[in-house]
Amino acid sequence: MTRIVFGVSGASGMPLAQNVLGCLACISGLEIHLIVSEAAKCTFQEECGLDASALAQYASCVYPASDMGAAPASGSWQNCGMIVCPCSMSSLGAIANGVGTTLLHRAADVTLKERRPLLLVARETPLNLVHLRNMCAATEAGAIIMPFVPAFYTGEYSMDASMRQCTGRIMDLLHIPHPLCKRWKGA
Numbered sequence: 203m204t205r206i207v208f209g210v211s212g213a214s215g216m217p218l219a220q221n222v223l224g225c226l227a228c229i230s231g232l233e234i235h236l237i238v239s240e241a242a243k244c245t246f247q248e249e250c251g252l253d254a255s256a257l258a259q260y261a262s263c264v265y266p267a268s269d270m271g272a273a274p275a276s277g278s279w280q281n282c283g284m285i286v287c288p289c290s291m292s293s294l295g296a297i298a299n300g301v302g303t304t305l306l307h308r309a310a311d312v313t314l315k316e317r318r319p320l321l322l323v324a325r326e327t328p329l330n331l332v333h334l335r336n337m338c339a340a341t342e343a344g345a346i347i348m349p350f351v352p353a354f355y356t357g358e359y360s361m362d363a364s365m366r367q368c369t370g371r372i373m374d375l376l377h378i379p380h381p382l383c384k385r386w387k388g389a
Contacts, residue, residue: 205233205281206376207274207313209306210257212241213325215288216249218350221365222287222323222372223260229378235274235281236261237306241290267304274309283319283376284310288350291326291333298339310345320345321375323368346375356384 206226210219219242226234236257238246243254250256258264265272273279286293286306293306297320302308313320322345326333337347348371352364370382 204231205235207235207237207281207284207309208261209284209286209289209293209309210236210238210242210246210254211286211288211290211293211306212239212245213288213290213293214245214249215323215325215350216242216246217361218323218365218368219246219287220250220257220260222285222369223257225369225373225380225382226378227260229380232378233262234260236264237267237272237274237309238264239267239293239304239306241292265305267306269305270308272305275305275312277312277316281313281318283321284313285321285323285372285376286310287321287323287372288325289322291324291336294322294324294333294340295336297322297345298336298343314343314345317344319376321348321372322346323372324349348372348375353384355386358384 238254246254296307297310302311324347350368353367366382373380
């Protein structure tokens with residue numbers, strides 16, 4: 203059994219989080235350990251018209267963001283990496299600076315210290331210098347900053363196609379086989 207920690211922070215982008223979780227949930231033998239921030243609950247309701255508890259259907263286990271004693275807070279608990287999608291600039295700043303005041307931030311800190319993949323699907327625009335410096339610090343610590351950016355070379359311009367491509371790239375970075383992405387074949 204392979205485990206993934208999936209954090210949802212309060213940034214805009216809840217349909218993308220739901221899409222990624224839905225695709226991950228279809229992978230046989232993959233356990234999804236979900237952490238949803240308090241701010242994410244409000245944003246999910248606003249953007250998806252649903253209570254954030256709807257995300258639990260995709261997870262093997264759901265932890266309250268306040269549960270600092272949960273399994274993902276420890277480096278001895280084995281997993282193959284963590285995704286924070288969407289990743290607010292507030293969460294990115296906390297992660298980049300080692301401020302583990304919630305389980306989401308602590309789990310990300312543990313992921314970095316254990317040298318496991320940490321994908322931060324950053325959601326903000328435009329970016330100010332503080333955001334950029336925090337992205338740099340997180341990258342220097344070992345995180346992968348992966349903003350949601352459409353791949354226009356696919357020739358598909360719908361939001362669904364863009365989310366599918368982004369989800370596939372996330373899965374690529376965690377070495378999870380999938381059929382979601384259109385691959386560049388060269389000119």
